Amino acid sequence: GAVVSQHPSWVICKSGTSVKIECRSLDFQATTMFWYRQFPKQSLMLMATSNEGSKATYEQGVEKDKFLINHASLTLSTLTVTSAHPEDSSFYICSARPLAGGLAKNIQYFGAGTRLSVL
Amino acid sequence: DQQVKQNSPSLSVQEGRISILNCDYTNSMFDYFLWYKKYPAEGPTFLISISSIKDKNEDGRFTVFLNKSAKHLSLHIVPSQPGDSAVYFCAASAADYGQNFVFGPGTRLSVLP
Numbered sequence: 001g002a003v004v005s006q007h008p009s010w011v012i013c014k015s016g017t018s019v020k021i022e023c024r025s026l027d028f029q030a031t032t033m034f035w036y037r038q039f040p041k042q043s044l045m046l047m048a049t050s051n052e053g054s055k056a057t058y059e060q061g062v063e064k065d066k067f068l069i070n071h072a073s074l075t076l077s078t079l080t081v082t083s084a085h086p087e088d089s090s091f092y093i094c095s096a097r098p099l100a101g102g103l104a105k106n107i108q109y110f111g112a113g114t115r116l117s118v119l
Numbered sequence: 120d121q122q123v124k125q126n127s128p129s130l131s132v133q134e135g136r137i138s139i140l141n142c143d144y145t146n147s148m149f150d151y152f153l154w155y156k157k158y159p160a161e162g163p164t165f166l167i168s169i170s171s172i173k174d175k176n177e178d179g180r181f182t183v184f185l186n187k188s189a190k191h192l193s194l195h196i197v198p199s200q201p202g203d204s205a206v207y208f209c210a211a212s213a214a215d216y217g218q219n220f221v222f223g224p225g226t227r228l229s230v231l232p
Contacts, residue, residue, distance in 0.1 A: 043224040093162050106151060110162035
């Protein structure tokens, strides 16, 4: 159990276009999903916390109008990078925290990540 | 200001020996700690966790030790295997933060055959 699927795994886009990344918990329901960004050789930086049916909470310095987060159900959250620019190129990773059941609620399960390259 | 520090960016260990990865934190409100393992171009995989009410937690080859007074935790891998070669992230959370995790910068472990 505890599989989190993230799609796409790699995307290349032109500057100015928008890119949507999906994060799905496949075998559990998630109260909360998290979006991280990782620069080369650096740690995971939390961008925003997403709760189903409510607005995401963004970390300081993260532009909410640029990184749109939608958490439509207990198994799906999406991150849309709007009007992407080369400086948005990075590795984006989502995670999900289980609602209940046999999985520990205080552990985040991560997707495989999405590498975004903006030309 | 880094709240979670992993001062060794890399570590090399011979196969079969013990690997010790260290993590220090500054926020005394942290009460739950986790170790994640990450391969290149993949998401982190949960390894082991420890609550602040304990000082040791063991799971197979992996043991995490917590020293609250020193605000220090360590991950021991015994015996180390080549497949353990990865980046290891230490993470901490506090109830006041709603269980959001703060990650350290990671330590790259290389287990040499």
